[in-house]
Amino acid sequence: METISQIIVVLFAVGLMCFEPVAIIAKTKAIHFLEAFAKTPFYHFLEQTLRLIIGAALVTASPIMLYSDLFGILGWVVIITSLMLIGLPWRWHQKFAQKVIPTVKKYIHVYGVLSFTLGALTLYCLVSTHF
Template structure:
């Protein structure tokens, strides 16, 4: 896997940390306040502007995962996941945003009927991502300790 240019590495790692924290927060919200989590997730399809902001964020996150992957444990997994995020976002960009809205209006409430599983999954993903970053930094001798 190619190493990103040095100027891109720190911003990508900061985005990865933000995503890990976001997933932890989403997991807690799904477990402790599922209605709030549902409103939050449905907000991404409330308008065309929100839809395109979500797509931009997904491309940013996916690209950051791919750029930061060499610094993460299980780098191939994170690079592929980042690539999938970018690819699916580009496909969604070609579709009418109302399709995304209709899909979310059906799938988010259905998924949050199992809010405990969504919460545990988001917590596991956030912890896994932050753990991969910590293990990768330790393996490369980059930890502060």
């Protein structure tokens, strides 16, 4: 189970890092990707399922990571907010996204850099304990 959690955390971190070049080079594609999660109930629940998996992986892998308390808390925050979003009508998520997307569009390059930074930090904190 621990190995599976570590693999999921690595995939999560690499995914965050891969978002950055897309946000810089292909801004429209990055924005469409983010908008898609709140467009339909299917994508809403897909996002929450992925978030639950990632949150559980962070909680499970955190004891062997640098800053384990921080990543454990982050995992629980992801799990709790995902469960809240599952329990709320998906249209609320859609309305929230419609309010936030204009700001995201304006600062997509910053969002990309922060995404890369979080991914790199997560990967470093996981991998550095193995050497």
